[in-house]
Amino acid sequence: MPRVKDGFRLYDTHVHLGRARHSGRTQDVDLLLRSMDRAGVDRSLLLPFPVVDDYRAGHDRIAAAVKAHPDRFAGAACLYPFLPEQEFREELKRCAEELGMRALKLQPQYQPLNPVSGRHDFLFAAALERRLPVIVHTGSGAPFALPSLYIVPARKFPDLPIILGHAGGSYYYLETIVAASLCPNIFIELSSLMPHHILEILGHVPPERLMVGSDLPESVETEMHKVVLMDLAREVKEAILWETGQRLFDTWAPNQ
Numbered sequence: 469m470p471r472v473k474d475g476f477r478l479y480d481t482h483v484h485l486g487r488a489r490h491s492g493r494t495q496d497v498d499l500l501l502r503s504m505d506r507a508g509v510d511r512s513l514l515l516p517f518p519v520v521d522d523y524r525a526g527h528d529r530i531a532a533a534v535k536a537h538p539d540r541f542a543g544a545a546c547l548y549p550f551l552p553e554q555e556f557r558e559e560l561k562r563c564a565e566e567l568g569m570r571a572l573k574l575q576p577q578y579q580p581l582n583p584v585s586g587r588h589d590f591l592f593a594a595a596l597e598r599r600l601p602v603i604v605h606t607g608s609g610a611p612f613a614l615p616s617l618y619i620v621p622a623r624k625f626p627d628l629p630i631i632l633g634h635a636g637g638s639y640y641y642l643e644t645i646v647a648a649s650l651c652p653n654i655f656i657e658l659s660s661l662m663p664h665h666i667l668e669i670l671g672h673v674p675p676e677r678l679m680v681g682s683d684l685p686e687s688v689e690t691e692m693h694k695v696v697l698m699d700l701a702r703e704v705k706e707a708i709l710w711e712t713g714q715r716l717f718d719t720w721a722p723n724q
């Protein structure tokens with residue numbers, strides 16, 4: 469039984485499954501389930517790593533995990549943004565329609581797309597068409613990973629939820645406040661921040677647009693429990709720890 473859970477349901481909206489070519493890490497289902505159980509996490513959104521040997525096989529692996537544990541996992545796609553547009557669209561269609569994916573991940577640190585240029589509008593258009601919220605890694609990997617850049621696609625696609633993963637990190641978290649203040653469809657995932665950063669964000673952005681994520685198994689307890697332990701109203705914590713993720717990844721994107 470986890471030491472810290474306090475009766476909250478926990479939705480980890482950012483954890484990776486598969487083998488990462490850039491870091492050499494491998495994270496399998498058993499490892500993730502063990503870390504979830506240790507921290508009392510009820511449900512996790514599984515993301516591919518950004519640099520993989522075979523992105524289709526990576527998507528299949530995530531879909532198999534979701535199929536084996538539908539109560540514990542939802543899945544997301546991640547595709548290199550410089551694939552030919554048709555290939556990108558076809559795999560995203562397969563992910564949404566055949567594999568039941570619930571989100572599209574972009575990782576500008578390893579996939580240096582420029583969301584301001586318009587060249588990549590098709591990524592956001594395709595995600596909206598498939599009703600997949602877009603999760604973008606922000607922080608390390610600047611300038612392409614700067615949170616403020618995503619104001620541009622958020623305004624072009626106001627019906628598309630865009631989640632700023634890792635909240636820009638402690639170095640750029642103020643940019644996430646600016647971006648989320650300007651765009652009601654921008655959401656913030658809080659991994660890597662300290663509690664005082666989260667309090668500052670809550671001064672500007674409602675908890676209905678905030679969520680927790682771990683990224684890696686060794687961070688699950690720290691990332692979930694830092695919010696459980698904060699001095700916040702219970703309903704604020706419920707929104708951040710469960711409801712925002714559940715609404716975006718289990719309800720908003722029904723794929724049917």
Ligand SMILES: [Zn+2]
Binds near residue numbers: 482484515605633683
């Ligand atoms: Zn990540």
